[in-house]
Amino acid sequence: MGISGRRNQEIYDLVGIGFGPSNLSLAIALEEHGASAPEHPVTSHFFERQPEFGWHRNMLLPSTTMQISFLKDLATFRNPMSRFSFISYLHASNRLVQFVNNQDFYPTRQEFHQYLEWAAASLNDQVTYGAEVTSIRPLTGDGDGTPDLLEIEVRGSDGTTEVVTARNVAVSTGLVPRLPEGVTSGERVWHSSEFLSRFRAQAPDDLKHVAVVGAGQSAAEITRFLHDELPHAQVSAVIPSYGYSVADDTPFANQVFDPGAVDEYYFGTERAQDAFWRYHRNTNYAVVDADVIRALYQRAYDEQVRGSRRLHFRNLTRVDQVEQLGSAARVVLRSLLDDRTEELAVDALVFATGYDGLDPARLLGDFDGHFQRDAAGRHRMERDYRLVPASGLTCGVYLQGGTEHSHGLSSSLLSNIAVRSGEIADSIVLRRTERELDRTRPMGAASSTV
Ligand SMILES: Cc1cc2nc3c(=O)[nH]c(=O)nc-3n(C[C@H](O)[C@H](O)[C@H](O)COP(=O)(O)OP(=O)(O)OC[C@H]3O[C@@H](n4cnc5c(N)ncnc54)[C@H](O)[C@@H]3O)c2cc1C
Known part of the structure; x- marks a missing residue:
C-alpha cells in the first residue's frame, strides 16, 4: 500500500505507528492469531517513517553485542513454536549448527539486525515505509457520540498525506535522542543515534582529536570504535562519573x-x-558491559606501558559549553573535582547522552486531553498497555514504550516484547468480541464498559 489516495476507506482493527522491533513483534502476534482464527483475523496496517526496516542502524558498530539473550527475540517467550524465532532465522540462514558451536547467548547487533530484517521482510505487505504518522484524532462513528474510531494522518516521503481509520492504534515510536540543553547537532557535533552516518561522512584523516561524552554503553562502544578506526587520533572520553560502571546482568x-x-x-x-x-x-541506565570496560582499560594501560597515550579518560567531568566552528568544535569541560574548566578543540564531539522516553502527546495533540494523568503528570495506563481514557472512549491507544512508570524497567527494552505484543493482541481481540456482543445484545441488557 502506498500513500497515494487521500483517504483509505477500510476501518482497521489496529494501525501501528512505527515499525521497530515492538510493532514488528505485534504484527507477528496478530499474524499468529490470524493463523489460529482465520475466519476472523484482526485487520491491521503499520506505518514506518524510515524508507526501509532499520533498528538503530547508526549504532551497528562492528563486534557490538546484544544485551539480551537471543531467546528474548520477537516471539519465543510468547510462542516457542513461532516461525519468527531467532532459531528459525538461524535455521533459514544455514547457521544453526555453527551458532550452537559458538556457545554464545549474545549475538552481535549486526546479526540481530539481520534477524529483524528477515522477520520484517515476511510482513512487507502489512507495512508502508517512508510514511510518518503526524497525528491521531478521535472520530465519532455510529453510536452515542463518544469517539469510537481514530483517524490517523500519515505523510509520505513525497509530502502527500493520507488519512486512515482504525479502532485502535499501537504507538511504538521508540526513544527520542537527548542532547544537553543548548547543544544542537551538526557537522562536527553528533548524537550517538546519528553516529555511523556522521562518521562515514568524514575523511578519517580529518579526525585528529575526537571526544565522546557519556558514561553508558553507547559512549563506551563509540570510544572503543573511534580508538580502533582512527589509529592516529587522540580520543577523549568525557565521563560524568568516576569511570564506567558495570551493567549488572547476573x-x-x-x-x-x-x-x-x-x-x-x-x-x-x-x-x-x-x-x-x-x-x-x-x-540498564548509565552502565556498560564488563567486557567493553575491560577492553578500554586494557588499551589505556597498554598505552601507558608503551609511553604513548592517545586514549584519555576525563572522569568526573561535565560539558559546560559547546561551539561549532566550521570543521571543528570547541568544548569547555568542567571538572567536578576542583571546578576548574578546560578547553578542548576537537574535530568531532559525540554526545552519547541517552534518550527520552516515548511520549504519545505529540501525536495526540488536543486529543491527549481525553486521557487521564496521575498526580505526577504521567499518563495513567491500563495493564493491557492502553492509555486510560478520561471519558468512555471505546477506541484504544496502546503504547509500546513510555510505560516505565506503570509497567517497569523493561518498557523501552526488547526483553519483554514477545509477551507484551501477545498481551496487546489478546486485548484487541477481547475488546472486539465484547463490542460485537454489545451490538447483538437486546436493548436494556447490561453492556460492557471496555
Ligand atoms: C544502540 C542501542 C542498542 C540497544 N540494544 C538493546 C539491547 O541489546 N537489548 C534491549 O533490550 N534493548 C536495547 N536497546 C533499547 C531499544 O529501545 C530497543 O532495542 C528497541 O529499539 C525498542 O523497539 P521499539 O520498536 O519500541 O523502538 P524503535 O526501535 O526505536 O523503533 C521505533 C520506530 O518507529 C519509527 N517512528 C518514530 N516516529 C514515527 C512516526 N511518527 N511515524 C512512523 N514511524 C515512526 C522509527 O523510525 C523507528 O523505526 C538499544 C537501544 C539502542 C539505542
Whole structure:
C-alpha cells in the first residue's frame, strides 16, 4: 500500500505507528492469531517513517553485542513454536549448527539486525515505509457520540498525506535522542543515534582529536570504535562519573526483566515500584558491559606501558559549553573535582547522552486531553498497555514504550516484547468480541464498559 489516495476507506482493527522491533513483534502476534482464527483475523496496517526496516542502524558498530539473550527475540517467550524465532532465522540462514558451536547467548547487533530484517521482510505487505504518522484524532462513528474510531494522518516521503481509520492504534515510536540543553547537532557535533552516518561522512584523516561524552554503553562502544578506526587520533572520553560502571546482568538482577516482573511492578505498591528503580537501575541506565570496560582499560594501560597515550579518560567531568566552528568544535569541560574548566578543540564531539522516553502527546495533540494523568503528570495506563481514557472512549491507544512508570524497567527494552505484543493482541481481540456482543445484545441488557 502506498500513500497515494487521500483517504483509505477500510476501518482497521489496529494501525501501528512505527515499525521497530515492538510493532514488528505485534504484527507477528496478530499474524499468529490470524493463523489460529482465520475466519476472523484482526485487520491491521503499520506505518514506518524510515524508507526501509532499520533498528538503530547508526549504532551497528562492528563486534557490538546484544544485551539480551537471543531467546528474548520477537516471539519465543510468547510462542516457542513461532516461525519468527531467532532459531528459525538461524535455521533459514544455514547457521544453526555453527551458532550452537559458538556457545554464545549474545549475538552481535549486526546479526540481530539481520534477524529483524528477515522477520520484517515476511510482513512487507502489512507495512508502508517512508510514511510518518503526524497525528491521531478521535472520530465519532455510529453510536452515542463518544469517539469510537481514530483517524490517523500519515505523510509520505513525497509530502502527500493520507488519512486512515482504525479502532485502535499501537504507538511504538521508540526513544527520542537527548542532547544537553543548548547543544544542537551538526557537522562536527553528533548524537550517538546519528553516529555511523556522521562518521562515514568524514575523511578519517580529518579526525585528529575526537571526544565522546557519556558514561553508558553507547559512549563506551563509540570510544572503543573511534580508538580502533582512527589509529592516529587522540580520543577523549568525557565521563560524568568516576569511570564506567558495570551493567549488572547476573541472574537475580536479570529477573527485573522477566514477564512476571511486569505484573509485580504494575500491581505493586509505590514502595515496591521505588525499590525496583533504587536497587536495579544499574541493570540498564548509565552502565556498560564488563567486557567493553575491560577492553578500554586494557588499551589505556597498554598505552601507558608503551609511553604513548592517545586514549584519555576525563572522569568526573561535565560539558559546560559547546561551539561549532566550521570543521571543528570547541568544548569547555568542567571538572567536578576542583571546578576548574578546560578547553578542548576537537574535530568531532559525540554526545552519547541517552534518550527520552516515548511520549504519545505529540501525536495526540488536543486529543491527549481525553486521557487521564496521575498526580505526577504521567499518563495513567491500563495493564493491557492502553492509555486510560478520561471519558468512555471505546477506541484504544496502546503504547509500546513510555510505560516505565506503570509497567517497569523493561518498557523501552526488547526483553519483554514477545509477551507484551501477545498481551496487546489478546486485548484487541477481547475488546472486539465484547463490542460485537454489545451490538447483538437486546436493548436494556447490561453492556460492557471496555
Ligand atoms: C544502540 C542501542 C542498542 C540497544 N540494544 C538493546 C539491547 O541489546 N537489548 C534491549 O533490550 N534493548 C536495547 N536497546 C533499547 C531499544 O529501545 C530497543 O532495542 C528497541 O529499539 C525498542 O523497539 P521499539 O520498536 O519500541 O523502538 P524503535 O526501535 O526505536 O523503533 C521505533 C520506530 O518507529 C519509527 N517512528 C518514530 N516516529 C514515527 C512516526 N511518527 N511515524 C512512523 N514511524 C515512526 C522509527 O523510525 C523507528 O523505526 C538499544 C537501544 C539502542 C539505542
